[in-house]
Amino acid sequence: MHVARLPVEDDFEAWRGAARDLALAGIPAEAVIWQIGAQREDLFGGETAETRPAVQSFSVPRPFLDLARSVVCHVDRERFALLYTMLLRVRDQPGLIEDRTDPLLRRLEIMAKEVRRDIHKMRAFLRFREIEGERGARFVAWFEPTHHIVRANAAFFVNRFASMRWSILTPDVSLHWDGERLREGPGAARADAPEGDPVEETWKTYYASIFNPARVKIGTMLKEMPRRYWKNMPETALVPGLIAGAQARETAMVAASRVERGGNAVAAWDALREEALECTRCPLFKDATQTVFGEGPIDAALMFVGEQPGDQEDLAGRPFVGPAGQMFDRAMEEAGLDRARVYVTNAVKHFKYEQRGKRRIHAKPNAGEIQACRWWIEQERDLVRPKVVVALGATAARSVFGKAVTITNVRGRAHPLTDGAEAWVTIHPSFLLRIQDRGEADAEYDRFVADLRQVQARVAALV
Structure with a gap:
C-alpha cells in the first residue's frame, strides 16, 4: 500500500502534486491510503513508497481541476480517494467530466455544491464585532463552518475588509489580518469572541429600514441559515416581526383595492409585481x-x-x-x-x-x-x-x-x-x-x- 500524506485538510495543491506523482507512477486508486498531517496510519498501511514516474506530465480537463479544488474542502474522509479515482478515469476519458449520469461524478459535484454553499454562508452570515485593544479598534468574528472553507474564503475577507484589523475565529483555524499581512492561528472557542458592540443597534435600525419581504421566506431562511448562525447575527431577531408586518401591509393593500377597483387595484398590482421582481x-x-x-x-x-x-x-x-x-x-x-x-x-x-x-x-x-x-x-x-x-x-x-x-x-x-x-x-x-x-x-x-x-x-x- 502507498500512503499519501497531506499537511492539512484543505490543501488542494498538496493533493494535486501527490495525485499526479501517483498517477504517473501507475499506482491504482485502491492501493493508496490518504492521510492528513501526523494522524495515525492505517493498520495495514506501509510508508509511502518512492514513485518513479515513467513520464513527466499528463493533462486533464480544466473543469475537473475546478471541481477538485472545491471537493478537497469537503469534510468527507473519502474525498481524496474519490478524487484520485476520478482523476485516473478522466485522464483516460476526458469526455467523462461532461457525463452528468456518472455516479462518481455526480457524488463529487454534490460535494462541491455543498462546499460552495458553505462558502456563501460564511460570507453572508459572518458578523464582525468591535473590541478595543492596545493598538486601537479591532474586529473579531466567530464562525462555525461545516466544511474546511476558512482558508478558501480568506482572500474574500482580505479584499472586502482590507482597511480593517480583524480576526476570524473558528473551531479548527483562525485568521488574523493586520491591514498588511494575513496570519493563521490555531482554532478557538466561542467564548473567545465578543458577544456584541454598540454598533449593533445602529445596524438593526438600518436593516429594518431596507428590509424587503420579497427576498425572504422563513422556511427557506431556516434551511439556508442554520440556527447556529442566528446568534451571531444581530438582525435575525428582527426578521419574523418584519415579515409579519410587511405581509400584513401587502394584504391590507390588496384588501383596500377591493373597495375601489379602478386605480387602487392597478396600483396594488403594480406594487405586487415590483415586489415579485425581487x-x-x-x-x-x-x-x-x-x-x-x-x-x-x-x-x-x-x-x-x-x-x-x-x-x-x-x-x-x-x-x-x-x-x-x-x-x-x-x-x-x-x-x-x-x-x-x-x-x-x-x-x-x-x-x-x-x-x-x-x-x-x-x-x-x-x-x-x-x-x-x-x-x-x-x-x-x-x-x-x-x-x-x-x-x-x-x-x-x-x-x-x-x-x-x-x-x-x-x-x-x-x-x-x-x-x-x-x-x-x-x-x-x-x-x-x-x-x-x-x-x-x-x-x-x-x-x-x-x-x-x-x-x-x-x-x-x-x-
Whole structure:
C-alpha cells in the first residue's frame, strides 16, 4: 500500500502534486491510503513508497481541476480517494467530466455544491464585532463552518475588509489580518469572541429600514441559515416581526383595492409585481434571468395558471410567448376566447432548467418551489378576483388547490374554491408539443379546445 500524506485538510495543491506523482507512477486508486498531517496510519498501511514516474506530465480537463479544488474542502474522509479515482478515469476519458449520469461524478459535484454553499454562508452570515485593544479598534468574528472553507474564503475577507484589523475565529483555524499581512492561528472557542458592540443597534435600525419581504421566506431562511448562525447575527431577531408586518401591509393593500377597483387595484398590482421582481423565496431566482409575473386585465373574469416560464418567457419577461404559448393562443382563438381579456400567470415565477450544452432544458418545479410561489398566486387572485380559474397541467393544479391532484380525475368539471371562484383543470399546452403520433396529437388538441370552450361558456354564464 502507498500512503499519501497531506499537511492539512484543505490543501488542494498538496493533493494535486501527490495525485499526479501517483498517477504517473501507475499506482491504482485502491492501493493508496490518504492521510492528513501526523494522524495515525492505517493498520495495514506501509510508508509511502518512492514513485518513479515513467513520464513527466499528463493533462486533464480544466473543469475537473475546478471541481477538485472545491471537493478537497469537503469534510468527507473519502474525498481524496474519490478524487484520485476520478482523476485516473478522466485522464483516460476526458469526455467523462461532461457525463452528468456518472455516479462518481455526480457524488463529487454534490460535494462541491455543498462546499460552495458553505462558502456563501460564511460570507453572508459572518458578523464582525468591535473590541478595543492596545493598538486601537479591532474586529473579531466567530464562525462555525461545516466544511474546511476558512482558508478558501480568506482572500474574500482580505479584499472586502482590507482597511480593517480583524480576526476570524473558528473551531479548527483562525485568521488574523493586520491591514498588511494575513496570519493563521490555531482554532478557538466561542467564548473567545465578543458577544456584541454598540454598533449593533445602529445596524438593526438600518436593516429594518431596507428590509424587503420579497427576498425572504422563513422556511427557506431556516434551511439556508442554520440556527447556529442566528446568534451571531444581530438582525435575525428582527426578521419574523418584519415579515409579519410587511405581509400584513401587502394584504391590507390588496384588501383596500377591493373597495375601489379602478386605480387602487392597478396600483396594488403594480406594487405586487415590483415586489415579485425581487423575489428570492426559493433558489430558482439564482439561475433565472428574471421574474416572469402575470399579465392581463386586473378585472378579468377568467384567469389561466400555467406551470412556469420557459426559455423564451424567461428572456422576454412575459408568460406564454414561446412554443407552448403559441399553441395556447391558437387553441384560445378556436375556442372563442380573447387572450387580451384574460389574465395569464404561472404557478412558479422563475424558469427552472437543466443546462445541456448551450440549451436550457425545462425541469419540473418541486413541491417546495410551488409552495414558495403560492403567496404571489394568492395575491394575484385576490386582486383580479376572477370568476373562473383554469389550471393548465398538474403543477398549476397543485398551486390552485394546495395539494397534488390527478388531471384525469378532476378534468372537465367545476371545482369550488374558498374565495367563491370556480377552478377548472386541463392539460398544459406544452403536453401537446411532446406527442409524437400525429393522430394522437390532433385528438388531444381537439379535446383541449373543447375544454376551453366549456370554460368560455361557464364564464359567460357567471358574468
